[in-house]
Amino acid sequence: MDRFLDELLIEPWRIPVIITTATGIYLGFMLLAKLFGSRILMAMTASDAVIVIMFGAVSGRVIIGHPPTLAAGLLGLTTLMCLEAAFGTLRRFTGWGRLLNRRPVLVVREGEMLIDAMRHAHISRTDVLTAVRRAGLGSITQVQAMVLEPTGTMSVIRTGQPFDPAVLRGVADH
Structure with missing residues (x-):
């Protein structure tokens, strides 16, 4: 019975360690997402999926520590969810959203790829095509404008399609 409880519970001294490592992993991932841009959110290739799985495996191992227990896992997940809720509130009610979120980026204008913008957004010619x-x-x-959105999706406005220039307000490189 003691062995069973050891697999489920957590020593009290590990609680602040798990909260601190979960916070560090969360902030580190937010920083990396900011540095590498919306490209990491685009539709994934098989190699992208492997990288995401590896991110999860490394992050989970660091957060939970050794030995992994149910309580440690639940505490790590709860910490990540609380951080996401807190940062979501900060984004909504403060200027942090502009700081944390990437701006949309114009990557094609009037049928021409904007190479500097694509390089900055970490997207390739293949992604555009x-x-x-x-x-x-x-x-x-046939593309009048293509925008890499902060969500990682690409918005396309077709040539000849009427559109309000305000649609591109706030878009980088416009």
Whole structure:
């Protein structure tokens, strides 16, 4: 019975360690997401999926520590969820949202790829052409504007489609 309880419970001294490591992993991931941009949120290739799984495995191992227990796992998850709720509130009620979230980036204008903007956003020619195909277009020349959104999605405005220039207000490189 003692062995069973050891697998479920956690020593009290480990509680602040788990909370601190979960906070560090959360902040570290937020910083890396800010540095590497919305590209990490785009549709994943098989190698991207492997990297995301590895992020989770490394993060989980660091947060829970050794030995892993049910209580440590629940405490780590609870800490991450509380941090997400707290940062969500900060983003909503303060200027932190602009600091934490990336701006949308114009990557194609009037059928031309904006190479500097693409480089800054960490997206490739292949990413752009994939978005062209997803929009149901046969050529990049049919793209009036393409924007990499903060969510990692690509928005496409077709050539000849009327649009209000205000739609691009706040978009980087416009």
